[in-house]
Amino acid sequence: MAADFEAAVEDGLRLSKRIYFGKDRAVAPPKPHTAMERAVGCSYLPISPMLYAVISDPAVVDNPDMPSYQPHVHGRCDPPALIPLQLNGVFLEADCYLHTAFVTLSATWRLHCVMGSRSCDCRIAVPMGEQGSILGVEVEVPRKSYGTEFISVDSDKASENVGKTEGGGFLKAHIFTLTVPQVDGGTNISVKMRWSQKLLYHNGQFTLRIPFSFPEYVTPAAKKISKREKIELNVTAGPETEILCKTTSHPLKERRRQERKLGFLYDSEVLSWSSNDFIFSYTVSTSHTFGSVLLNPPLVGDVDRRDMFYCYLYPGKKESGKVFRKEVVFIVDISGSMRGQPLEDTKSALFSGLARLGPKDLFNVIAFNDETCMFSSTLEPATVENIENAYKWVNSNFVASGATNILFPLNQAIKILLDNSDSIPIIFLITDGAVEDEINICGTVRNQLTNYKNISPRIYTLGIGKFCNHYFLRQLAMTSHGHHDAASDVESIESRLEGLFARASSIFLADIAFQNLDGLDDLEVFPCQIPDLSSESPFVVSGRYQGTFPKTLKLNGRLGDMSGFTLDLNVEEAKEIPVSKMVAKHQIELLTAQAWFSKNQELEKKIAKMSELNTVVSEYTSLVLLETQRGKANADTKKSSRKGDSHHKEEPKPKVISTMHNIGLGYGSLSATGENIPSGYGDPDELEAAEVLAKSGCGCCGRCWRHCCCMCCIQVCSRMNDQCGIVLTQLISAVACLGCYSCCSACCGGEE
Numbered sequence: 001m002a003a004d005f006e007a008a009v010e011d012g013l014r015l016s017k018r019i020y021f022g023k024d025r026a027v028a029p030p031k032p033h034t035a036m037e038r039a040v041g042c043s044y045l046p047i048s049p050m051l052y053a054v055i056s057d058p059a060v061v062d063n064p065d066m067p068s069y070q071p072h073v074h075g076r077c078d079p080p081a082l083i084p085l086q087l088n089g090v091f092l093e094a095d096c097y098l099h100t101a102f103v104t105l106s107a108t109w110r111l112h113c114v115m116g117s118r119s120c121d122c123r124i125a126v127p128m129g130e131q132g133s134i135l136g137v138e139v140e141v142p143r144k145s146y147g148t149e150f151i152s153v154d155s156d157k158a159s160e161n162v163g164k165t166e167g168g169g170f171l172k173a174h175i176f177t178l179t180v181p182q183v184d185g186g187t188n189i190s191v192k193m194r195w196s197q198k199l200l201y202h203n204g205q206f207t208l209r210i211p212f213s214f215p216e217y218v219t220p221a222a223k224k225i226s227k228r229e230k231i232e233l234n235v236t237a238g239p240e241t242e243i244l245c246k247t248t249s250h251p252l253k254e255r256r257r258q259e260r261k262l263g264f265l266y267d268s269e270v271l272s273w274s275s276n277d278f279i280f281s282y283t284v285s286t287s288h289t290f291g292s293v294l295l296n297p298p299l300v301g302d303v304d305r306r307d308m309f310y311c312y313l314y315p316g317k318k319e320s321g322k323v324f325r326k327e328v329v330f331i332v333d334i335s336g337s338m339r340g341q342p343l344e345d346t347k348s349a350l351f352s353g354l355a356r357l358g359p360k361d362l363f364n365v366i367a368f369n370d371e372t373c374m375f376s377s378t379l380e381p382a383t384v385e386n387i388e389n390a391y392k393w394v395n396s397n398f399v400a401s402g403a404t405n406i407l408f409p410l411n412q413a414i415k416i417l418l419d420n421s422d423s424i425p426i427i428f429l430i431t432d433g434a435v436e437d438e439i440n441i442c443g444t445v446r447n448q449l450t451n452y453k454n455i456s457p458r459i460y461t462l463g464i465g466k467f468c469n470h471y472f473l474r475q476l477a478m479t480s481h482g483h484h485d486a487a488s489d490v491e492s493i494e495s496r497l498e499g500l501f502a503r504a505s506s507i508f509l510a511d512i513a514f515q516n517l518d519g520l521d522d523l524e525v526f527p528c529q530i531p532d533l534s535s536e537s538p539f540v541v542s543g544r545y546q547g548t549f550p551k552t553l554k555l556n557g558r559l560g561d562m563s564g565f566t567l568d569l570n571v572e573e574a575k576e577i578p579v580s581k582m583v584a585k586h587q588i589e590l591l592t593a594q595a596w597f598s599k600n601q602e603l604e605k606k607i608a609k610m611s612e613l614n615t616v617v618s619e620y621t622s623l624v625l626l627e628t629q630r631g632k633a634n635a636d637t638k639k640s641s642r643k644g645d646s647h648h649k650e651e652p653k654p655k656v657i658s659t660m661h662n663i664g665l666g667y668g669s670l671s672a673t674g675e676n677i678p679s680g681y682g683d684p685d686e687l688e689a690a691e692v693l694a695k696s697g698c699g700c701c702g703r704c705w706r707h708c709c710c711m712c713c714i715q716v717c718s719r720m721n722d723q724c725g726i727v728l729t730q731l732i733s734a735v736a737c738l739g740c741y742s743c744c745s746a747c748c749g750g751e752e
Contacts, residue, residue, distance in 0.1 A: 240570070464490075
């Protein structure tokens with residue numbers, strides 16, 4: 001999908017050369033990337049919020065204000081070209097609460113490339129920051145407005161339009177796209193995009209990074225058009241927290257400084273739009289581990305009427321130096337689907353992880369497909385010599401082939417880990433596939449972990465692509481005090497793995513427990529197994545409860561030098577911090593893993609309600625695009641007033657014009673895993689359909705299907721023009737005639 005999108009944008013930039021802007025042009029005509037620029041990684045994927053004209057008929061491309069003579073264009077664009085629209089104004093607003101940022105970007109684009117008498121669809125692209133989650137999109141055009149809404153898959157609205165919107169959904173895990181139908185040429189389009197994202201954390205410093213780098217070709221052509229760029233940033237810290245600002249990418253001016261709150265503003269007329277992402281960094285100054293607990297009542301309309309709590313800890317510099325001694329087993333999927341770049345990037349990240357081990361640490365490496373291969377039968381000390389031998393072993397044994405079997409290598413890893421009291425055992429599981437016995441694997445592993453008398457193994461999982469079951473991997477991590485992460489595409493494998501290794505290798509506080517919550521009724525903690533505290537990431541736990549929460553929460557744990565640790569956390573009402581919105585995405589992901597594991601339909605309904613209330617993507621909701629006719633309402637009101645109708649005329653209700661199903665991560669694809677289709681290739685649903693088509697063949701046809709990619713054939717045929725289709729039909733007819741002639745010759749023996 002991403003490659004098709006880039007090709008469509010490149011076609012659109014070529015097509016936009018037809019537009020004549022006269023002599024008063026401020027910027028040069030847009031130019032596609034040269035071969036050298038593409039070689040060094042230049043991409044047409046959006047790196048800032050963008051709006052594109054979807055052009056199927058190239059004859060409609062022209063300046064709506066200054067029509068010019070254009071040579072007639074034969075044919076159509078299939079797939080449609082995407083012409084980036086000109087940006088007239090942009091306003092970025094970000095509200096940071098502890099570790100989460102809620103971002104709203106309001107912008108106005110102009111459909112500058114389509115004749116005033118014609119119309120076309122417009123595609124919105126919203127790239128988001130770290131662990132971004134789309135919250136909603138609102139669009140305003142003359143006489144119409146559009147808005148998104150999350151609804152249960154069982155809702156009546158979800159069945160009003162069962163077709164999947166073309167260009168709707170996620171282009172990549174961090175890029176959301178949405179198509180607005182039939183906008184007239186020359187129209188100004190106002191769009192408001194809302195999403196949430198996490199702040200990056202490293203060495204006590206939080207960093208907010210928002211995609212805000214606009215390409216040069218979205219700058220309006222006319223010099224006289226005003227271009228206003230505005231950024232508003234609000235930072236709200238927790239109790240007893242001192243914020244020290246470090247760096248910023250744009251010239252912000254401080255406009256408000258209150259207890260726990262800072263406000264900044266940047267507002268300027270610009271010659272060209274921002275060419276850099278918006279970056280803001282600040283530190284939380286502390287030498288000791290500290291944190292707090294925030295309480296919030298349930299939202300209006302929440303199906304769960306229990307109160308909420310949000311507990312967080314910041315790692316202090318003094319304690320974080322005492323990390324645990326580690327026993328680490330790396331389990332790496334080397335099935336056929338990992339062939340090429342996925343396996344090479346995994347090897348690079350694995351080497352980086354081995355380099356992080358200290359001389360007192362122990363390690364082992366297990367490679368698996370339908371069989372397993374171990375570097376050593378026991379854990380080996382992380383000496384320079386052993387790590388060098390592991391490098392050589394990995395390079396010679398990591399050969400992608402075969403199927404996927406996860407349970408056996410997991411059992412091997414758990415058995416060789418020692419039950420010591422002075423070390424923390426860690427398993428890293430890296431896979432891109434789904435297996436049939438995932439529920440049984442979770443149950444088996446959970447039972448095995450309970451046999452440990454001291455610190456039980458932590459399982460850190462990384463799922464690559466959409467063909468693995470991320471909820472299975474999350475359930476494994478959740479039941480073992482571990483952590484799960486996802487690499488949505490090949491390019492992110494190395495960075496996501498290195499982040500996991502950094503988090504696990506810097507654990508300094510384990511076996512964390514809350515001591516004085518026994519008086520609460522119906523207590524539920526997310527995640528159910530409290531994770532460890534690492535110097536590379538803040539500790540965050542949320543939950544629901546009934547009763548009176550204690551004024552001080554007592555917390556204890558075990559430090560890396562095996563000494564005990566206790567801490568009293570102050571508890572207060574979160575008056576200005578939206579706890580429910582901050583925890584919604586994380587809780588929905590954890591509850592979905594539980595619902596998958598337990599097959600609990602009531603829990604699925606609860607997740608759907610949470611998704612609708614907090615406008616967060618889930619597996620049990622669809623995203624619908626609603627259209628409201630504003631001009632029609634005004635006309636009806638005037639008509640009723642002329643008739644003397646005293647009754648109030650209601651505004652027309654929004655109607656569903658498109659539905660985007662299955663925009664969540666999904667539960668993987670057993671068929672794609674069985675066929676060893678590379679991760680990130682295609683969509684699981686499309687591949688299921690292709691598999692059905694492949695199985696419909698028999699005999700020699702069935703053997704042919706096994707040696708070609710069904711999805712490739714389907715995509716090639718779908719893009720074939722009429723002339724090629726006619727030629728192919730004639731060729732097949734000719735071959736069929738030859739076959740009939742041979743059959744007649746064999747049957748009749750050559751007689752007339």
